[in-house]
Amino acid sequence: MQKVALGLLGPVLDQGTSHKRWERWRPTVALCQQDDLLIRRFVLLYQRRYSRLLKKVVEDIRQVSPETEVIPRLMEFDNPWNFEEVFSALHDFAVAFPFDPEQEEYLVHITTGTHVAQICLFLLTESRHLPARLVQTSPSRQPETKTSGDYTIIDLDLSRYDRIATRFNQEKNDDICFLKSGIATRNHQFNRLIEQIEQVAANSVEPILLTGPTGAGKSRLARRIYELKKARHRLKGTFVEVNCATLRGDASMSALFGHKRGAFTGAIQDRPGLLRAADGGILFLDEVGELGADEQAMLLRAIEEKTFLPVGSDMESASDFQLLCGTNRDLNAAVAQGTFREDLLARINLWTFHLPGLRERPEDIEPNLDYELDRFAERTGTRVTFNREARRHFLTFAMSSVAAWSANFRDLGAAVTRMATLAPGGRITVEEVDEEIARLRRGWPQNNGNVKNDFLAGILGEEALADLDLFDQAQLTRVLEICRSSRSLSEAGRILYQASRREKKTTNDADRLRKYLAKFGITWKDIAGK
Structure with a gap:
């Protein structure tokens, strides 16, 4: 050309x-x-x-x-x-x-x-x-x-440019590793999630909503996002973290938006508020679903207009911050119940990332176990390790369906701390692992997160139930619900195999269902008697 x-x-x-x-x-x-x-x-x-x-x-x-x-x-x-x-x-x-x-x-x-x-x-x-x-x-x-x-x-x-491309890829990988606290996580979906968060953190100043169960790591990830943006010179302010569950009554408005001297009894001097403290930085509202209606309205205006009125003031204050929110609640359900503003949810819902719990990432338990051991060494100056049998024993339990991990990584971190503290000579043995497993099981809710646990436990027994994957528990529970509402094994079979039976020249739904139940040691008599 x-x-x-x-x-x-x-x-x-x-x-x-x-x-x-x-x-x-x-x-x-x-x-x-x-x-x-x-x-x-x-x-x-x-x-x-x-x-x-x-x-x-x-x-x-x-x-x-x-x-x-x-x-x-x-x-x-x-x-x-x-x-x-x-x-x-x-x-x-x-x-x-x-x-x-x-x-x-x-x-x-x-x-x-x-x-x-x-x-x-x-x-x-x-x-x-x-x-x-x-x-x-x-x-x-x-x-x-x-x-x-x-x-x-x-x-x-x-x-x-190969050299430049390699350098950019390495920087991106370093940033992703930083967001994961250096943990070599193996869960594909979680790793993909962190890759997306890295892109958003680098390129967007819009609100980010982190959802997930208690202890899934929302607060730690929010601080990592701030540190990453700070390292890239994307902001110059500070990181301000607020647990909204601790804000109650009149003090909540003052804490968030500040107040003027004399605005209420005890207001002996001006208070700038946490939104002002986050100017130029990041404001992380953990448990944002706990905010009251007035605070939600004020927050919405602060996000959209970057201005708000301190309590007792007729002059607006300004603050240009990026908002990060965390919650373990279903905010859509809260909107339906009238406890959370629909317009506020729409504003903070542009980038929503769900952090899965520990039970949803069993393959990541081992690298997080090593991470918690490293953290213990940093805090105490003492390096503690497992012997081979104890490590295998703990991981077998930790990755099984029996382990509820109801507080997620807080549970895991506490377990490692206890075992490492009690380990004789800096070596965790099977004895410490057994004691910790018993302690964890006593502290977790009895249902261990299992579907219809009481019903299944009454038919299978606690030990047999503990050996079943959650998938099998969920499937078996639904099958047993159909059986209980049916008059006979044949009727239950016709309902359960309604789609596949059309492709068969001869059908024996009762026999198919009987064989399925037999895998779990269950008979029709066991169900009919419940």
Whole structure:
């Protein structure tokens, strides 16, 4: 394809009208002197007061490169150092220019013009308003190429530069590892979740909502998001964390939005409030579902307008913060019940990430176990390890359906702390593991998170139930519910196998159901008697 160059006439670097000009390197002329770069058209932008210089440069280009057609385009600047003026003029030129990228290859010459103009050309090329690559010319140290100099073509598609791409990928991986606290998590869905959070943290200032059960790591992740943004210079303020469950009554409005002296009994001095403290940084509202109605209304305005009224004040305060929220409640259900504002939920629900509990990530228990051991060593200065049998024994329990982990990582962290503290000689044995398992099971709710636990336990027994995966428990529970509402085994079978029985020439639904129940040691008599 034919190459078309676009550039600015350089009144300093391109100057020269006497014969001595051929002894100097002049970038606009030099671009057309390259043996391996044939410029078919050169769209040269100039200001009227440099018309004499333009004429001489055009003549010189014709002399060194007769194949090059120079097309002068007048572009006036009152102040070539005014960014807004220069960018607007170049932007208008880019929008109006009849580019034909399928037939022509475009190069934007960024060696001439003021630094402001060069920056504007770079931005317009990077944004693809100018569908081109950048070309930069420079003087040569070699005597034989002194006037023609050298040139470099710069492609702004960074993915084509292997070393740069590798560096960016490594930085991204480092950021993801940082958000995971350096834990080599194995759960695919969780790792994908953290990748998305890394992208949002880097590129968005909109509210982020972190949901998940108690102890899933919402607070720790919120602080990590702040630290990541701080390291990337995306904010300059502080991290302010508020547990909304601790805010009650009149004090909650004052704590969040501040108050004026004398606003209420005990207000002996002005208080700026936590929203003001988060100005320029991040405000993390943990358990946001616990906020009262008045606080929700004030918060909505603060998010949308960045202003709010302190208690007892007629003058608005301003605070520009990014909001992060955490909750273990179903906020949609709270909206339906009238305890949470629908418009506030819509505002904080743009980026919502659900952090799964420990039971949903059994493959991540082992790397988190090692992480908790490292944390214990950092706190106490003592390195404690498991012996091989004890480690295997604990992981077998921790990853089984028996382990409820109702407080999630708080439970795991507490368990490791207890075992490490009681370990004789810094070595956790099976004895410490057995004691800890018994302690955990006593402290967890009796249902251990199992579906219809009391009903199943009454039929299977506690030990048999503990050996069943949650999937089997859920499926078996539903089957038994159908059986209990049916008059016979055949009727229950017809309901349960309604879709698949259509494809069979002969059906024996009762026999299929009997065999399924037999896998769990259950008979129709066991069900009918319940």
